[in-house]
Amino acid sequence: MPAYHNFPRSxxxxxxxxxxxxxxxxxxxxxxxxxxxxxxxxxxxxxxxxVIHLEQDPMRPRAAYWGYPxxxxxxxxxxxxxxxxxxxxxxxxxSRPEAAERWAAYTQSVRAKGIEEVRQLSxxxxxxxxxxxxxxxxxxxxxxxxxxxxEITSQVxxxxxxxxxxxxxxxxxxxxxxxxxxxGTALGVKLARPExxxxxxxxxxAWHYNPVSAALGFAQEYGVPLLIVLCNNRQYxxxxxxxxxxxxxxxxxxxxxxxxxVIEPTPDYVKQAEAYGGMGERVQKSDELRPALQRALEAVxxxxxxxxxxxxxx
Numbered sequence: 670m671p672a673y674h675n676f677p678r679s680x681x682x683x684x685x686x687x688x689x690x691x692x693x694x695x696x697x698x699x700x701x702x703x704x705x706x707x708x709x710x711x712x713x714x715x716x717x718x719x720v721i722h723l724e725q726d727p728m729r730p731r732a733a734y735w736g737y738p739x740x741x742x743x744x745x746x747x748x749x750x751x752x753x754x755x756x757x758x759x760x761x762x763x764s765r766p767e768a769a770e771r772w773a774a775y776t777q778s779v780r781a782k783g784i785e786e787v788r789q790l791s792x793x794x795x796x797x798x799x800x801x802x803x804x805x806x807x808x809x810x811x812x813x814x815x816x817x818x819x820e821i822t823s824q825v826x827x828x829x830x831x832x833x834x835x836x837x838x839x840x841x842x843x844x845x846x847x848x849x850x851x852x853g854t855a856l857g858v859k860l861a862r863p864e865x866x867x868x869x870x871x872x873x874x875a876w877h878y879n880p881v882s883a884a885l886g887f888a889q890e891y892g893v894p895l896l897i898v899l900c901n902n903r904q905y906x907x908x909x910x911x912x913x914x915x916x917x918x919x920x921x922x923x924x925x926x927x928x929x930x931v932i933e934p935t936p937d938y939v940k941q942a943e944a945y946g947g948m949g950e951r952v953q954k955s956d957e958l959r960p961a962l963q964r965a966l967e968a969v970x971x972x973x974x975x976x977x978x979x980x981x982x983x
Contacts, residue, residue, distance in 0.1 A: 686779035701729035749807030800981045802955040804831035810962040818843045819870040820851025822907040868896045874905040885945035897976040904931045942976035949976035
């Protein structure tokens, strides 16, 4: 997962969708400062594929335990080495419009599939917000200079496709290594960039990993207002998904008995924000989103933290 938004997602060479689906086609893979560029690590690569790591640590002593192959290691400052590599390539590589067209077609196919899935899911919606509607509403409502800190797992593909469709939002990943640091990361970003709207997009499972009282208390005491968007699917969905993915023949999968994967009864998260001087609303229908987001932005602009509790599909 990217730790921050490091490549313009409107660029024609940007590849939308999970990288694992195209790894096997690559002749060379450039990994810039990433410990976990794909998952699982032992993905099948094309024979002879070069895996080039740009890393400040030239020996990468932990790489053998992570399981990622390395054919070349380039030590040093990432930004300097990337700039030098780009300058070198400009003098050695000829234009390949067919490659750009192929990537654009691939990205368009992934985008079209996502839109079709949204259309089908929207027709079944009863008591929840389709998560793509949430990210589309955020994209349209947030100012262009907004900064997004996310700590979600289940809705990452939809977030990348619909939240970052056209606007140049800055993105920071709020769980670089483990869950539980999204709120603290968002507060740090807001302290560094007090004039910008900072949005913490967090799952209800991740919410329970965070030091909520400390974070909300800090925001209140020091006047650091956040817009918190809680993606509330009322469960630890990634836990169930990964159990089915890696242990499909387990007793839990056979019996559909996943102990500890639900969060019920559903807490009133808005009251937590209100307890520390903030405001909030729960939204359960897509047509309620945009008015609620406008109220949220008004509250944050006035100096109050606002928690938007959005009931979403898993």
